[in-house]
Amino acid sequence: MAHSLKVALLGALVLPAATGLVGAQATQAPKFAYVDSRVILQRAPGSAAIQAQITKERSDAQASVAKWQDSLRKMYDAYRKEQPTLTPVQKEQREKTLQQKNADFDQRVSQLDQEMQKRQYDLIQPMMAQIREVLDAIRNEDSFTFIFDVGNDPGLIVAADKNLDITERVISRLKPIVVNVTRTDSTKAPGATKPAPAGITKPPVKPPTR
Numbered sequence: 001m002a003h004s005l006k007v008a009l010l011g012a013l014v015l016p017a018a019t020g021l022v023g024a025q026a027t028q029a030p031k032f033a034y035v036d037s038r039v040i041l042q043r044a045p046g047s048a049a050i051q052a053q054i055t056k057e058r059s060d061a062q063a064s065v066a067k068w069q070d071s072l073r074k075m076y077d078a079y080r081k082e083q084p085t086l087t088p089v090q091k092e093q094r095e096k097t098l099q100q101k102n103a104d105f106d107q108r109v110s111q112l113d114q115e116m117q118k119r120q121y122d123l124i125q126p127m128m129a130q131i132r133e134v135l136d137a138i139r140n141e142d143s144f145t146f147i148f149d150v151g152n153d154p155g156l157i158v159a160a161d162k163n164l165d166i167t168e169r170v171i172s173r174l175k176p177i178v179v180n181v182t183r184t185d186s187t188k189a190p191g192a193t194k195p196a197p198a199g200i201t202k203p204p205v206k207p208p209t210r
Helices: 004-021 023-027 037-043 047-085 088-142 167-173
Strands: 032-035 146-149
Touching: 032 037, 032 088, 032 167, 037 047, 037 167, 047 088, 088 146, 088 167
Parallel strands: 032 146
Antiparallel strands: none
């Protein structure tokens, strides 16, 4: 999740420019402009609120994971304490139960991570759509062939005419985004597992030893 807002919006800045090669423009002299996505991300109305909401929900999700993990650890600790008094059959049953609880825990963490990724996308999507619309409108108005993003990889452009910078023009057309703070928490049935959760980490729980 750390890649979140910046990566998603950079993609939004690139997409509209490519459509400038179709139609009558293909027979005209190329016309270029550029934007700095870093500035747009910093100053777009609603950007800070979106990032704050993402940070808050990620923190809430991590708190849920910590609570689940603490509950599982208590179960392991209780088993270790009682282990000397258990029969071999009881030990086997308890260990199977603990192993299943640990598997359920892994699945719940994976599901929560997937839901957080979708939630992050849902929060960012309105701003992405608006940026696409603004860029496409400006491209059409001025018949730009390409609109470059110098904030994406500034090393690719070593010099540029400041008069071609339409960053401020884009920002001036962006409207505030209403952040949807409603989301559905999942602490129930797990979904498909996924490696390397983005933003949701699970502290390890050591398996019991006989």
